[in-house]
Amino acid sequence: MPIHMLKIINGAPETALPSHLQRVDSKYLQLGCDHANKYFKGTVTLSYPLIKLGNGTDSFKIILQDMDNSCSRTSSINILFLGKMAKDCAKVVHQGDTMLISGFNLATSPSASEDGRHCCHLEVSEEAGSTIYIYTKSSPITASETASMPVAPKYMYTPLNRLKGGTTVNLYGAVKFFKSPYISKGTDYCSVVTIVDQSNVKLTCTLFNGNLDALPKIYKIGDIVRFHRIKIREYNGQIQGVTSIGFASLTFDGTPGAAIIPRTSSKLYTFTDEEQKTIEELRVWGASNLSISGPAVKLSGVQPKLYFDLTCQLIGKAEMDGSSFLLKVWDGTECSYQSWKVPVESSDLEGDKVLIHKLRNLTVDILVYDNHVQLAKSLKIGSFLRIYSLRAKQASPENQADVSYIEFRLHGGTCYGRGIGVLPESNPDVKELKSFLDSLDLAEHQNVETVSSMELHSTSDSFSNPVIYLERCQQLSVTVLTDHQDLNVTAFNTILNNHAPQQYRIRAKLRTFKPQKLYQSIKLYCSKCNSLQEVPDGDDFDFILQDSAATLPNPELHNKLWYDSAVWNTEHPEQRTIAVHFVKHNEMVQEPGKCLIMVEGGTQKEILKFTRRFKGVIPVRSTQEDLELLDLSAPFLLQGKIRHYGCKQCSKPKTIKSLHFLAEEEHPSWEPSEVAQILGIKPLQYVFVMEFTLVDGTGELDAYLFDYEKFFHIPASEVLSSDLLQKKMEATMNSLSSPKRKIDDLPWLECFIRSYTVRDGTEQRVCYQIFDTTVAEDVV
DNA sequence: GTTTAGGATTCG
Numbered sequence: 001m002p003i004h005m006l007k008i009i010n011g012a013p014e015t016a017l018p019s020h021l022q023r024v025d026s027k028y029l030q031l032g033c034d035h036a037n038k039y040f041k042g043t044v045t046l047s048y049p050l051i052k053l054g055n056g057t058d059s060f061k062i063i064l065q066d067m068d069n070s071c072s073r074t075s076s077i078n079i080l081f082l083g084k085m086a087k088d089c090a091k092v093v094h095q096g097d098t099m100l101i102s103g104f105n106l107a108t109s110p111s112a113s114e115d116g117r118h119c120c121h122l123e124v125s126e127e128a129g130s131t132i133y134i135y136t137k138s139s140p141i142t143a144s145e146t147a148s149m150p151v152a153p154k155y156m157y158t159p160l161n162r163l164k165g166g167t168t169v170n171l172y173g174a175v176k177f178f179k180s181p182y183i184s185k186g187t188d189y190c191s192v193v194t195i196v197d198q199s200n201v202k203l204t205c206t207l208f209n210g211n212l213d214a215l216p217k218i219y220k221i222g223d224i225v226r227f228h229r230i231k232i233r234e235y236n237g238q239i240q241g242v243t244s245i246g247f248a249s250l251t252f253d254g255t256p257g258a259a260i261i262p263r264t265s266s267k268l269y270t271f272t273d274e275e276q277k278t279i280e281e282l283r284v285w286g287a288s289n290l291s292i293s294g295p296a297v298k299l300s301g302v303q304p305k306l307y308f309d310l311t312c313q314l315i316g317k318a319e320m321d322g323s324s325f326l327l328k329v330w331d332g333t334e335c336s337y338q339s340w341k342v343p344v345e346s347s348d349l350e351g352d353k354v355l356i357h358k359l360r361n362l363t364v365d366i367l368v369y370d371n372h373v374q375l376a377k378s379l380k381i382g383s384f385l386r387i388y389s390l391r392a393k394q395a396s397p398e399n400q401a402d403v404s405y406i407e408f409r410l411h412g413g414t415c416y417g418r419g420i421g422v423l424p425e426s427n428p429d430v431k432e433l434k435s436f437l438d439s440l441d442l443a444e445h446q447n448v449e450t451v452s453s454m455e456l457h458s459t460s461d462s463f464s465n466p467v468i469y470l471e472r473c474q475q476l477s478v479t480v481l482t483d484h485q486d487l488n489v490t491a492f493n494t495i496l497n498n499h500a501p502q503q504y505r506i507r508a509k510l511r512t513f514k515p516q517k518l519y520q521s522i523k524l525y526c527s528k529c530n531s532l533q534e535v536p537d538g539d540d541f542d543f544i545l546q547d548s549a550a551t552l553p554n555p556e557l558h559n560k561l562w563y564d565s566a567v568w569n570t571e572h573p574e575q576r577t578i579a580v581h582f583v584k585h586n587e588m589v590q591e592p593g594k595c596l597i598m599v600e601g602g603t604q605k606e607i608l609k610f611t612r613r614f615k616g617v618i619p620v621r622s623t624q625e626d627l628e629l630l631d632l633s634a635p636f637l638l639q640g641k642i643r644h645y646g647c648k649q650c651s652k653p654k655t656i657k658s659l660h661f662l663a664e665e666e667h668p669s670w671e672p673s674e675v676a677q678i679l680g681i682k683p684l685q686y687v688f689v690m691e692f693t694l695v696d697g698t699g700e701l702d703a704y705l706f707d708y709e710k711f712f713h714i715p716a717s718e719v720l721s722s723d724l725l726q727k728k729m730e731a732t733m734n735s736l737s738s739p740k741r742k743i744d745d746l747p748w749l750e751c752f753i754r755s756y757t758v759r760d761g762t763e764q765r766v767c768y769q770i771f772d773t774t775v776a777e778d779v780v
Numbered sequence: 781g782t783t784t785a786g787g788a789t790t791c792g
Contacts, residue, residue, distance in 0.1 A: 414785090
């Protein structure tokens with residue numbers, strides 16, 4: 001909602017603003033400058049009556065004076081409100097009010113020469129995306145008095161563990177579950193929302209309203225809601241919340257540190273500093289106590305047998321029959337599985353047919369059923385949608401079990417929040433999607449060979465496009481050499497009689513390998529001291545975290561220039577204090593996907609939850625002077641599922657302060673190597689270490705595989721945290737060697753090996769290492 | 781005046 005009426009309760013008006021906005025001085029209001037993240041602050045010195053322009057648009061003019069620069073002649077500036085905002089503002093703006101405006105357009109003021117005010121005026125309208133904050137001085141009470149005597153209605157909020165049936169209360173909560181508003185069988189829209197707060201008690205609310213906008217605009221689990229005047233009653237022995245007369249809600253993004261911008265349909269609402277605190281506390285609590293899903297699934301990442309939420313843009317739609325409806329959507333990524341194309345007559349399809357054809361390799365067809373049809377019909381082409389609990393089902397055409405494709409269906413009903421939500425263009429996920437879509441080079445995705453206007457009329461041909469599996473001839477090698485192809489093959493009996501060091505090309509079969517438990521092949525390697533070590537297990541990390549949680553966060557280290565801090569206490573299962581420090585860039589906390597955080601006092605479970613949302617997590621503890629890293633048996637940095645460790649022997653950890661140099665870079669990437677370097681850490685690399693027993697008919701030799709990712713086409717760093725990669729690795733090894741198969745049936749491997757000598761006590765031994773060899777791409 | 785839904789997937 002673009003107009004915010006606020007009362008100054010505590011401190012400066014600016015504290016209610018989104019943190020990304022910066023104040024712009026009147027003298028810097030110049031044409032050609034970017035004012036996207038700026039706001040202008042002034043006091044209303046004069047207001048004119050509401051008028052209608054020639055084209056029927058409402059217009060409302062006021063003069064704002066930049067009081068902090070009032071000696072300058074141009075500190076007075078004309079403000080033009082246009083359209084709906086003109087009408088709305090004319091009702092609520094008074095002389096003497098303080099007003100903050102963001103999202104304005106700057107234009108040359110035609111009257112500057114006559115009125116002597118600023119040479120530009122600000123145009124403010126909903127169309128321009130403007131937001132204004134009005135701090136009214138209508139009451140004669142001074143700011144210092146208001147601190148002890150609130151003038152705004154004082155709302156009391158009931159913790160969820162203190163609710164009683166038969167009451168009407170005001171609540172705050174983090175969204176644990178929600179059904180995006182849907183059309184009920186009665187006369188209203190319905191939304192079911194389960195919220196929870198720090199008392200760990202949840203409340204399911206059934207909200208009805210004939211006006212879609214009056215229901216809370218929840219887009220994600222973890223969003224924070226504020227409900228006013230919700231009725232509490234008992235149903236089937238359980239407490240529930242229901243809408244009652246005067247129900248109103250505010251919804252906020254649940255990301256800790258994000259701008260606090262209420263989503264609401266009401267024009268007037270109260271909002272105080274204290275409430276900002278409540279929201280931030282709930283956000284931080286929710287971040288570690290709710291199962292907030294990780295990065296959104298893109299079409300390219302869809303797996304069959306899955307329900308998922310899809311954020312996408314609607315580019316086509318068609319009525320099928322009474323109980324189903326077709327949506328054609330895209331998110332800019334190509335579905336990695338063949339997806340079904342629902343046959344539909346071109347004439348029945350609504351949308352830009354040229355665009356639909358152009359994007360045919362990037363769009364997927366979704367059939368929505370039953371209760372979703374009515375809502376689907378009302379969707380506008382081009383709008384951004386989030387489709388909740390969409391089913392990706394693997395299917396095969398009849399008699400063709402070897403060919404499969406994915407069907408996208410939104411089944412009837414609203415179980416598990418199944419439904420369709422329209423996202424506003426201001427939604428951060430939509431902004432990100434839009435800029436991604438804009439950046440695409442569509443030519444890349446246009447498969448020239450399948451150009452066929454037929455597809456618009458009949459799409460059944462896409463079923464008969466099976467992936468052809470070429471059975472690899474036994475005579476071909478399952479490995480590929482990445483260099484030295486001119487070298488000839490040397491037999492093992494020759495190699496075994498030669499002195500080291502030498503290099504050979506060999507052709508052999510893999511009789512067996514170690515370790516058989518493949519996850520044991522992953523080790524950590526220090527390239528400085530050449531040491532190899534086991535990857536610490538989760539228990540080690542738990543132990544170190546428990547140990548460090550005994551050190552309480554030092555409040556003097558909170559909210560420094562380069563990071564913001566949030567602190568809270570837990571009581572269950574034990575008392576702990578957790579502090580999260582959000583590293584800033586350009587004095588702002590970035591969106592979670594780009595934000596590095598430092599965590600004190602967290603458990604492993606909590607830290608892992610943070611890694612799903614934030615760019616990186618550094619576990620730390622307080623000292624007197626600064627934050628410091630934990631013992632190096634714990635990861636110094638966690639990114640996604642990867643834990644980065646440092647070498648105990650070669651690292652000289654510095655205090656955390658040094659990190660701010662990275663934060664000041666133009667585009668901090670938080671590359672593990674850079675983070676390590678600045679913190680004085682010698683990072684350990686994940687490697688595969690295996691021993692292959694090879695035979696070639698003339699002899700047998702053991703060769704080591706020491707590899708970061710080339711051999712299996714899998715990064716060693718990701719294997720331990722990915723079942724999928726472990727399975728892929730297992731499948732690769734099974735295809736190379738299997739105790740169940742006779743040696744004759746095993747495939748050939750072509751490899752490069754190098755021989756070298758090692759001193760084993762007093763004896764010298766010749767060893768062999770595989771290099772410049774990879775498994776052929778089509779083996780798995 | 782006060783229904784609708786009251787969380788808990790799978791068919792098409």
